[in-house]
Amino acid sequence: MTVGAVLVALALAVLAGFERQRLVGEFNTKSAILHRLASQRADQHDAHLTSLSAIFVAGGTTRQDLLLDVADTIMQFYPRITSVNVIPFDPSEAAIETLPGLSEEDAVLVRQMAQKSTGALQIAQMPSTPNHYLLVKRSPNTDAALHGLALAIDSQALIATDDPFWQMPSVAYSLMTPDGAVLTGGATAGGALFSKPLGSASQPLILKTSLEIHLADLLPLGKALSVLAVASGLFVIAVLGLAQRARTNDAENRARLSVQETRLAHASRVNALGEMASGMAHELAQPLTAILSQAQAGRHLARRGDVDRLRGVLDDTVSQAQRASDILNRLRSWSKPNRTPSTACSLNGAVRSVERLLASEAEAAGAKVTLALSDAPAFIDADPVELEQVIFNLVRNALDASDAAQVTVRTYVLHGTAVLEVVDDGPGVPADLQPRIFEPFVTGRLNGTGLGLALCQRLAEEMGGDIAFMSEASETTFRLSLPLSKKQVES
Template identity: 50%
Template sequence: MKQNSSDKRMGPGGFGRPVWFVAAWFVLALATIAAIAANERWRLLSELDDESAALHRLASQRAGQHDAHMTALSAVALAGGESGFDLFLDVANALRRFYPRIEAVDLVPVDEDGKGVTTRAAPDAAVDAAIRAAVQATDGSLVLGPMPGGVPGHYLLVKRSPNSDAAIYGLGLEIDAQGLLESDRDFWQTASASQSLVFPDGALLIGDEIVGPPAFERTLGSASQPLVLRTAVTQHMAALFPMSKIVPALIVMSVLFLAGLALWQQWAGRMQAERAAKLSARETRLAHASRVNSLGEMASGIAHELTQPLTAILTQAQAGRRLLGKGDTQAVASVLDELVAQARRGADILSHLRQWIRPPRGETGMTDLNAAIGGVEALLAPEARKRSVKLKLDLADEALAVRADRTELEQVIFNLVRNAFEALEETQDGQVSVTSRREAGLAILDVYDNGPGVDEALAGQVFEPFVTGKEQGTGLGLSLSQRIVERINGEIELLPSQGGARFQVRLPLASQRHEIKHDDGRVSA
């Protein structure tokens, strides 16, 4: 009997469960330590990025000051000539006192027989030669280069004076690059932080040679001194795994783990009992919601589609009343014709909406895509003028025969163009373009506008029922259009566009042996 009791403790309810608890605690402990290390690494890199950006701005400002110094010194040199060398030296020495990173200022005559001046104890022939060579090679821009003789951490900045091909002098500044990076921030005083400045060609000017890709690399914001600032930070184990944070975190995690186990045991039993009841209730609600949604979708679709012909009927009726008041009976006849056409259109829409729940019984006829586009243009031309929108057509020269119902095809085109009109409500010089063409056995229809385009969050759902980006929209227009296009074996798609929205409809071309019936009663093959 004792042996049997021991075997039960070894099962899932005995020693097996404590082993599972320990394994779970160990995994959570590792995750906690990893999270702390990741957070410390992120904090360290974020601090490096912030400090480096601040240092970059400071170094860029200091480098930009050199351009102004060069301009001022050039003006002094030209104004005084050789007789003004004393004034030039006074200004140059004053700059050196205010800006200690400027080690020396040299005014070198382009003509070697001419006279120049320098703040150095004695002229440096190598420096003079480098300045003359830079003046002869420049196109007017300041010339940046290393110091002759390989002075570490120093570079030479040269400007011709005057800045033309008839330059008299070459003006040179010897600059200590360390002065560009001077900072009182504590971050740069730590041993883990490293920084360097390199020439545009990649040669190291000053600082540490950073191994591997630097964490921060950016060119100074100075056109004359495009030096590249590189910074990095060494991620030591002690910095990534601070025991002062890991130990308290493990203690808190352990307490929460034990409390969570107790709560989980209570919750698991209760949830298992409730799950079966909820599943049954959910199935009942889903069945009811499906029926309600189907009814709502149909009702909203009817309201959405019938609004257009009913609005047209109301507008024409009001116009007819005004014409009767004026006694213009001839014009009233055309208004009545339009009322009849819109009433028939409403009846057609009701017929087509019924096809949502049952397939068409008869075979569709042949129609010309260009003719359908022309019918929609005539219908929407007044609205385009009212909205100050330019409706532009670019149709294929030949008829594009497709096997489709004319009213359904016009409904698709109408929905796309009308949506484009509504998208242009807040756009100046709005334009809607409708094009058609033949391509690889297909009739291609493109409708695009120069409006704000479709929101990226809705782009993948525009053809789903009730999905709309308009405040008063029902979200059924494009859904109905997709049903119609797919019913005639076509495709409708929202294409990427640089500006505005672009919808494309692709329909299979019908055989040219079939007859096409036109609006004027003509029948063509």
């Protein structure tokens, strides 16, 4: 009986483990979907404010009917926006508001937020309305601004979902301001947890979700009875003397599994080798192309006897050769058990290095790369070559997007994260490719390998960050987000 009890207990423990893994996996998937949905909704608010500001600047207070018509349309299609308000800096002037408007306390807050704005959107919890927050933009968006343009947003509607998963009593979710104030909901502190800021630069609200796992969830009655029946059956078989046959069957099963594992291991090695070869060819093609271009330019300068410029070309050639060597060393290091520790790298420095590498190529194509780098230092913990490789791939893709491309590379620091955005005026990413743009071998270019963005995503994840295609942006925009270096955060 002791053996039978142990068998039953073990079977129930395995069942509980599998059920917990399934529940947590479903919870994490549903949380990620809700986070993505809320982030997309938040990004829409930026576009609404931009449109409303343009209409107000064009029509002014004399044509406030234009603003109110557009505001009513927005509120009709986006009911989470409960009011649109234009608050003058001069309290004696009348405000322009949709119903129900703002309280005096809220209006004072909008005026203060708009007056202290330096151009970026401002966000704050509404003091007089529960579960709501204000998104404020000065209008016009210059130091000569005279009004504050504000959206009142229902945070409950922002994260509302029809998914029945979130109707279960064991799950909960909440939305918080960056400083920790709860806007709506009430996620618990126990069980499985999910917490992540929304992917919106202007509204980095924090989505928190929780799942309480109870014993009844781990051991559903039907499955538990099935497990008990199977365990009891196995015990009876063992008691009746069929243990030897069971061992024989187990040996045969192990042999079959061993053969399958051998085949799978061989296929895995072949796939890994193919990916490594493709990745090496893709990454080495860039410095080797630069070396070829510099060598051709050096030969031309040597014929002309232009020694001074030839020296600079040779220096760049040496730099590209060293870059190729660094890539090979990095690829070799991936096969070792321990990789070289990351160092604190300057994001702005990496951008300038990539800009210098692509300067001649951009000039030859009639393209232009404009840098808009943050004044604040932005250091991240990463391999310098990997960091430059990610930026190089993004800028190179932008240059290839169109003839005489106009590319802007901007950096800024936001809530402990260094952000880099690469923007180009090309035709953009086809809608059917956008959901799969970071998958290997997916490309919209005729001669593209489909590995560049996949490598960028993998390297960004190894640096502890992520990379995203901003589908709602007016121009083609890729955003790289990386955590600031621990040394910079501590200082």
